Amino acid sequence: MAAPATALKVEQVAVSFGGLVALSDMNFTVGEGEIVSLIGPNGAGKTTAFNVVTGFLDPTHGAVSYRGTALNGLKPHQIADLGLIRTFQRTSVFPNDTVYDNLLVGLHRQGRVGLLEAILGLPRARSSQRRLRERASELIERVGLERRANDLAGSLSYGEQRLVGVALALAAEPSMLLLDEPVSGMNASETHTFVQLIRNIRDRGVTILLVEHDMPMVMSVSDRIVVLNYGRIIAEGPPEMIRNNAAVIEAYLGQGAARA
Amino acid sequence: MRTVVAILTVVAFASVPLWLRDPYLMNALITTGIFIIGAMSLNLLLGFTGQLSLGHIAFFGIGAYVSALTSLGFDAGLPFGFRIVHEPWPPIIGFVLAIVVAGLCGYLVGLLSFRVRGAYFVIVTISFAEVVRLVALNWVELTQGPLALTNIPSITIGMPGLGDLTLRTKLQNYYLVLAVAVIAYVLISRLVHSHFGRAMRGLMENETLAVSVGIDVTKTLTLAAVISAGIAGAAGSLYAHYIRIIDPEVFAFINTVTMVIMVITGGKGSLAGPVVGGMIFGLLPVFLRPVMAPEAQWIAYGGVLIVILFVLPRGIVPSLAQRFAKRRSRVEAVAPVAFVKRDAKEHA
Numbered sequence: 001m002a003a004p005a006t007a008l009k010v011e012q013v014a015v016s017f018g019g020l021v022a023l024s025d026m027n028f029t030v031g032e033g034e035i036v037s038l039i040g041p042n043g044a045g046k047t048t049a050f051n052v053v054t055g056f057l058d059p060t061h062g063a064v065s066y067r068g069t070a071l072n073g074l075k076p077h078q079i080a081d082l083g084l085i086r087t088f089q090r091t092s093v094f095p096n097d098t099v100y101d102n103l104l105v106g107l108h109r110q111g112r113v114g115l116l117e118a119i120l121g122l123p124r125a126r127s128s129q130r131r132l133r134e135r136a137s138e139l140i141e142r143v144g145l146e147r148r149a150n151d152l153a154g155s156l157s158y159g160e161q162r163l164v165g166v167a168l169a170l171a172a173e174p175s176m177l178l179l180d181e182p183v184s185g186m187n188a189s190e191t192h193t194f195v196q197l198i199r200n201i202r203d204r205g206v207t208i209l210l211v212e213h214d215m216p217m218v219m220s221v222s223d224r225i226v227v228l229n230y231g232r233i234i235a236e237g238p239p240e241m242i243r244n245n246a247a248v249i250e251a252y253l254g255q256g257a258a259r260a
Numbered sequence: 261m262r263t264v265v266a267i268l269t270v271v272a273f274a275s276v277p278l279w280l281r282d283p284y285l286m287n288a289l290i291t292t293g294i295f296i297i298g299a300m301s302l303n304l305l306l307g308f309t310g311q312l313s314l315g316h317i318a319f320f321g322i323g324a325y326v327s328a329l330t331s332l333g334f335d336a337g338l339p340f341g342f343r344i345v346h347e348p349w350p351p352i353i354g355f356v357l358a359i360v361v362a363g364l365c366g367y368l369v370g371l372l373s374f375r376v377r378g379a380y381f382v383i384v385t386i387s388f389a390e391v392v393r394l395v396a397l398n399w400v401e402l403t404q405g406p407l408a409l410t411n412i413p414s415i416t417i418g419m420p421g422l423g424d425l426t427l428r429t430k431l432q433n434y435y436l437v438l439a440v441a442v443i444a445y446v447l448i449s450r451l452v453h454s455h456f457g458r459a460m461r462g463l464m465e466n467e468t469l470a471v472s473v474g475i476d477v478t479k480t481l482t483l484a485a486v487i488s489a490g491i492a493g494a495a496g497s498l499y500a501h502y503i504r505i506i507d508p509e510v511f512a513f514i515n516t517v518t519m520v521i522m523v524i525t526g527g528k529g530s531l532a533g534p535v536v537g538g539m540i541f542g543l544l545p546v547f548l549r550p551v552m553a554p555e556a557q558w559i560a561y562g563g564v565l566i567v568i569l570f571v572l573p574r575g576i577v578p579s580l581a582q583r584f585a586k587r588r589s590r591v592e593a594v595a596p597v598a599f600v601k602r603d604a605k606e607h608a
Contacts, residue, residue: 054472080474088472094465105462108455109474115483118454119447125454132455165469172473
């Protein structure tokens, strides 16, 4: 199989907060249509890496590019415009709106009509509204939340809120999706359904970068895995290789386990 | 249902002059109406973006001064020996300029403060109002300072085929204020139900998430500030041409507080909230006047505010709407059970 074209390229990225080095010299790439996971013990720098890629944090050093466009200095909403959309670990919904209204907010990038058109209620604005409503219903169906569509997002279970978060990200029509610990707080069957959803999204041509703690889930879904520890990459490769990598086992289980 | 209520409300307000002849009450209704327009504009910021403008009266006052000066004309000195002389223009042009200039000020204040937001926005708006008040007080050549701008002409509307109509009477001004209030209400309603409005709500509820789906924070909030300030400017212009005299006291902090109270009691983030809250606090002085000195009235306002927020913590309109919705859903939830029980009895 020929290697896919590079979608995301992270080169020599370093981030330090004052004296604390959160990331040092991080290099990795994600190919078009790949599912790549970023794993590592707590505090290894996974979320920091995520924040750098999506523009929520400026790297101290290094460069990130997506499909050849340099992302340095761009604001998060400008990066979103390039098709790079993320989900969040904790705050994944607009809590005081219904699931349906959440998606209408999420469809912001599709609904752009002129201010005057919107205020005067011109036909173009009306038909655009109608399209958005249809699209919102489609997305709710796609993540399987039809029965919760009219409930306040804040009243949903943890796992369901995660699904709303993913639907919100999909609403922005990403060409690459970054998921930050999407299955934490989900039970086994919810996780299973979620893996299918991720595969389904990828099969529609969306590249996926995943940060996750759930090892069985990561092993089953990823094409490649990048392992971080103390802000540096200690291993990279397909799941089988990572499973048997001594450095990775040591990082997760300690030195004794690696030697045993 | 909502549209029916809205139309009935407008018809009810439009019919008031038919049965109300008391000029004092008409006057109270007109000034209340003007303040309600101001409160609606404040609600656009406070209720739909979560940003508290504690200098909102500045936009109102700027609108009043711009409109008054446009229609009165002025001759004022500028630094470096320049002079600016302006011949009087029709008040209706003053009304338009009031909206434009106030909106422009909203843009500048928004641009300056929305990079940081929250408490900073509150402080910037308070300072802005105070600076504008000091300018109005001290640039005597332009504003007459504490001597006030007097003899401001009434608004004249050119009617095609009917000639010019000058709105001098209370009746005419009542309908003018009502018309502007309805337009402002519809404008705000359309705006908050458009995708701009959804972007504002998204930012208020979860800014990080809103940004991640591609919403531009500065642009969205600045837009809200411009429209809000423009509407406040329109209200200020109506005020200037109705009262026909304005002095720097129009910028007093207490006027902003009054608008904030109207929005909070009525219910921020609800379109009808400022109207309900505005009617209560606009007309309260009328009913309290026979029994209380003006100073004592402020204590009564405080009491009313506390009672309303204690009983209806989210403001009158949202709290009542919520209770109504709850009762309806309870009826729906209970009904099937009741039927089942009756069926069971019949079978027994």
